[in-house]
Amino acid sequence: xxxxxxxFKEPFERLQSWLAEAEKSEPNDxxxxxxxxxxxxxxxxxxxxxxxxxxxxxxxxFTNLESRKGRELAENPNVAMLFHWKSLRxxxxxxxxxxxxxxxxxxxxxxxxxxASRIGAWASKQSREMAGRFEFEAAIAQYTAKFGVxxxxxxxxxxxxxxxxxxxxxxxxxxxxxxxxxxxRLYEAGSSWEIAELYP
Ligand SMILES: Cc1cc2nc3c(=O)[nH]c(=O)nc-3n(C[C@H](O)[C@H](O)[C@H](O)COP(=O)(O)O)c2cc1C
Numbered sequence: 001x002x003x004x005x006x007x008f009k010e011p012f013e014r015l016q017s018w019l020a021e022a023e024k025s026e027p028n029d030x031x032x033x034x035x036x037x038x039x040x041x042x043x044x045x046x047x048x049x050x051x052x053x054x055x056x057x058x059x060x061x062f063t064n065l066e067s068r069k070g071r072e073l074a075e076n077p078n079v080a081m082l083f084h085w086k087s088l089r090x091x092x093x094x095x096x097x098x099x100x101x102x103x104x105x106x107x108x109x110x111x112x113x114x115x116a117s118r119i120g121a122w123a124s125k126q127s128r129e130m131a132g133r134f135e136f137e138a139a140i141a142q143y144t145a146k147f148g149v150x151x152x153x154x155x156x157x158x159x160x161x162x163x164x165x166x167x168x169x170x171x172x173x174x175x176x177x178x179x180x181x182x183x184x185r186l187y188e189a190g191s192s193w194e195i196a197e198l199y200p
Contacts, residue, residue, distance in 0.1 A: 010193050018083075025088055033059075033081050034081065036079060037069050039072055060101060060162050062109055064121070065159055093169040093171070094168050096166040097166075101160040118152040123143050124139075168183065
């Protein structure tokens with residue numbers, strides 16, 4: 001095991017360290033991450049989300065539960081995530097199963113969003129077909145009027161998930177495509193992370 005591999009004994013600290021660097025160098029959305037879900041029948045789909053929390057308990061993102069990803073996660077909680085920071089020439093692959101966040105966590109994050117985004121969450125039937133933009137704009141106007149100057153509560157169909165990772169791979173660019181790949185695998189909950197290096 002190289003000294004570089006031994007730099008971090010567990011993956012969350014390393015991810016946080018890379019995220020901190022990405023925050024300084026990425027032009028926007030350093031926490032944007034590709035999220036792959038899969039139907040029970042094995043058909044994958046992929047889209048970007050914003051990671052809104054990262055600690056040893058997992059990685060949190062928020063979405064509409066009735067969206068395509070929401071429906072796929074309801075039937076199959078196994079996901080893959082991928083960060084790619086072009087400015088750093090680094091990627092991180094993460095795999096595991098998601099769990100719903102608590103009601104309190106969803107409420108707290110929803111309440112922190114700008115008012116227009118909260119109204120948008122009511123108006124958007126995410127991933128379902130709309131007749132045209134006018135339909136969406138009419139729904140925004142309707143909810144804007146409905147909530148007036150009062151509170152905009154969280155819709156039941158809007159919440160979040162926490163990915164509990166069982167696998168991380170940290171990829172770092174090296175000259176002549178001789179890249180560095182360091183993996184962390186958790187064989188069972190509560191055990192320690194097993195670290196390995198892969199050929200590039
Ligand atoms: C940089 C970026 C960040 C995004 N963040 C989120 C997010 O946090 N939550 C979300 O539901 N959609 C987010 N989206 C939109 C999704 O990529 C996607 O269009 C939407 O969630 C519908 O996906 P689905 O039909 O697979 O459910 C983001 C898109 C981009 C490009």
